Amino acid sequence: MMKIVDRRAANRQRTHEAILSAAQELVRERRQADFSFEELATRADVSRRTVFNHFPTRDDLTLALCNDILAAVIEDFRRCAMEVPVGDSSRDNYFDAIFTALAATDLPGAIRTIVRILPENETDERVSAIMHQALTLLDGVIRSETMRRLPGTDEFQVDLFVSALVNGLATASEHWLKCGVEIDQASDDDWQPYFHAVITQLRHGHLTPAPPSTS
Amino acid sequence: MMKIVDRRAANRQRTHEAILSAAQELVRERRQADFSFEELATRADVSRRTVFNHFPTRDDLTLALCNDILAAVIEDFRRCAMEVPVGDSSRDNYFDAIFTALAATDLPGAIRTIVRILPENETDERVSAIMHQALTLLDGVIRSETMRRLPGTDEFQVDLFVSALVNGLATASEHWLKCGVEIDQASDDDWQPYFHAVITQLRHGHLTPAPPSTS
DNA sequence: TACACTAAGTGCAACATTGCACTCAGTGCA
DNA sequence: TGCACTGAGTGCAATGTTGCACTTAGTGTA
Structure with a gap:
């Protein structure tokens, strides 16, 4: 198992991808992007605040x-x-x-x-x-x-x-x-x-x- | 999916368990507890500093x-x-x-x-x-x-x-x-x-x- | 039409992880 | 025996997540 050089960057990236991945999942299920940020946060297993940290506006997420x-x-x-x-x-x-x-x-x-x-x-x-x-x-x-x-x-x-x-x-x-x-x-x-x-x-x-x- | 009431506590617990789980895994493979904290950290996917945060000494871990x-x-x-x-x-x-x-x-x-x-x-x-x-x-x-x-x-x-x-x-x-x-x-x-x-x-x-x- | 509710958005501080540099102790080797 | 190396342990600051409280805007209903 390779030792990760910058764990902070890796963790941040992981969180970012988890949010995007969760959003894609919700879009696939819903056929549209009508989920709340709360719902997205839960699906991504992060806090709502974190979703905003990564995507300051809904537009950014879109x-x-x-x-x-x-x-x-x-x-x-x-x-x-x-x-x-x-x-x-x-x-x-x-x-x-x-x-x-x-x-x-x-x-x-x-x-x-x-x-x-x-x-x-x-x-x-x-x-x-x-x-x-x-x-x-x-x-x-x-x-x-x-x-x-x-x-x-x-x-x-x-x-x-x-x-x-x-x-x-x-x-x-x-x-x-x-x-x-x-x-x-x-x-x-x-x-x-x-x-x-x-x-x-x-x-x-x-x-x-x-x-x-x-x- | 249930909304987690205290994500901080939940995350900390998850980290704690990941470290212990990794330690158990290493013990199982090695037949003894001769791994370094560095190795344990890598296996648990956390930083070495974090291992010490959770288990201040090797005794605590044992x-x-x-x-x-x-x-x-x-x-x-x-x-x-x-x-x-x-x-x-x-x-x-x-x-x-x-x-x-x-x-x-x-x-x-x-x-x-x-x-x-x-x-x-x-x-x-x-x-x-x-x-x-x-x-x-x-x-x-x-x-x-x-x-x-x-x-x-x-x-x-x-x-x-x-x-x-x-x-x-x-x-x-x-x-x-x-x-x-x-x-x-x-x-x-x-x-x-x-x-x-x-x-x-x-x-x-x-x-x-x-x-x-x-x- | 006013009010209650919901969700996006925001500011700020607490918390947990992480990185880094260092000390100390133990071990092995020339 | 001295030195180099390794790993446990420590202090401290940076970073990212989280919690919380609040504002704002939009919507629905009595």
């Missing part, structure tokens, strides 16, 4: 939860990307790999969950901003995978692509939310046209006519 | 360990006593029940363990005192069982019996330790004559000739 949800997607992406052979460093090959890995994650599930945990009276702008911020967490992992598959690519080019992909996904999620289908009842299939539109535009550029309408 | 070992015997006794029907409130019936429950505990194992965890250079007097103190923990449980099986018995009579039994066991353990057999290698059968001597004397009194020699 954002952290969103990040956690995306972290799971990132982990999925990483694992799936590892299972796709590197190939011949062609752009086509690379696009296939990235989109295959992305498609294999539960990104639609994550989007649904994020919507569910936001307060019901949240403004569209606020929902959109949070979704964008969460999706930008994909930035790093996609950048890494890009460097791995297309070594030597100009950094600016990489940034352009990654940025276009991440923002494309954010935009797609926005349109999905506005499509009129109750997001909580939406299936993964409902998300596919939006996802497909993003990857098609990225492959062929914006001079190519848009794919068939998503509605 | 005594607490002895108590823990006897607590297990007490729990055994309680469980076994529950399985023996109350009967007719006769003295004979009562003696049978108490001695049956006692015999079903791992009292010899507890004695062996206690000896093992004491420092090798501990004096006979010290070993004896610790053993006595530990065995007196049986006092309460035997008293309760006596009141349950012989309701209305004079309290003085109860005290006489309980005291005679507990001190008899302590004396028996002392003689067992002095019998020349390496206690660590002793079997439960080696203990039986000593145990038997105690219960016989308690049943019939000291005017009856002593049972056959224990050596």
Whole structure:
């Protein structure tokens, strides 16, 4: 058993994760984030005061939860990307790999969950901003995978692509939310046209006519 | 999930128990108490300073360990006593029940363990005192069982019996330790004559000739 | 509409753990 | 025999958790 170098930091981290883990558990059971901080504290086996110490406002907790949800997607992406052979460093090959890995994650599930945990009276702008911020967490992992598959690519080019992909996904999620289908009842299939539109535009550029309408 | 009224007390208790539990684990693995406080802390997942906060000296820890070992015997006794029907409130019936429950505990194992965890250079007097103190923990449980099986018995009579039994066991353990057999290698059968001597004397009194020699 | 209740949020002090540096005693080795 | 090392033990301050009391905002009900 390894001796822990900084037990204080480790304990604090453990408490932090226990709170987040408990919150996720409650969201899973409730289908929304309607638990009280008291309830969360009990579930996490810490005091209510401690929950506030770690998450000064409910907003802070909500954002952290969103990040956690995306972290799971990132982990999925990483694992799936590892299972796709590197190939011949062609752009086509690379696009296939990235989109295959992305498609294999539960990104639609994550989007649904994020919507569910936001307060019901949240403004569209606020929902959109949070979704964008969460999706930008994909930035790093996609950048890494890009460097791995297309070594030597100009950094600016990489940034352009990654940025276009991440923002494309954010935009797609926005349109999905506005499509009129109750997001909580939406299936993964409902998300596919939006996802497909993003990857098609990225492959062929914006001079190519848009794919068939998503509605 | 019940809300904990005093989380501080509960957490402190949990830490205390984690340390004791870890110590027991190390004793079980090592066959003696030769672990460092550092090692104990790591096993208990607390800091070394915390171990000292809970057990200011190694002696304090040793005594607490002895108590823990006897607590297990007490729990055994309680469980076994529950399985023996109350009967007719006769003295004979009562003696049978108490001695049956006692015999079903791992009292010899507890004695062996206690000896093992004491420092090798501990004096006979010290070993004896610790053993006595530990065995007196049986006092309460035997008293309760006596009141349950012989309701209305004079309290003085109860005290006489309980005291005679507990001190008899302590004396028996002392003689067992002095019998020349390496206690660590002793079997439960080696203990039986000593145990038997105690219960016989308690049943019939000291005017009856002593049972056959224990050596 | 006023009041009671609930829950988020806040300030502050008590408490328990932790880190760190140190002393002291015992042990082993050159 | 002196020195280096190890582990028990100690003092003290930093850190994180906890308890408690309070404020504020929102909600429901008589």
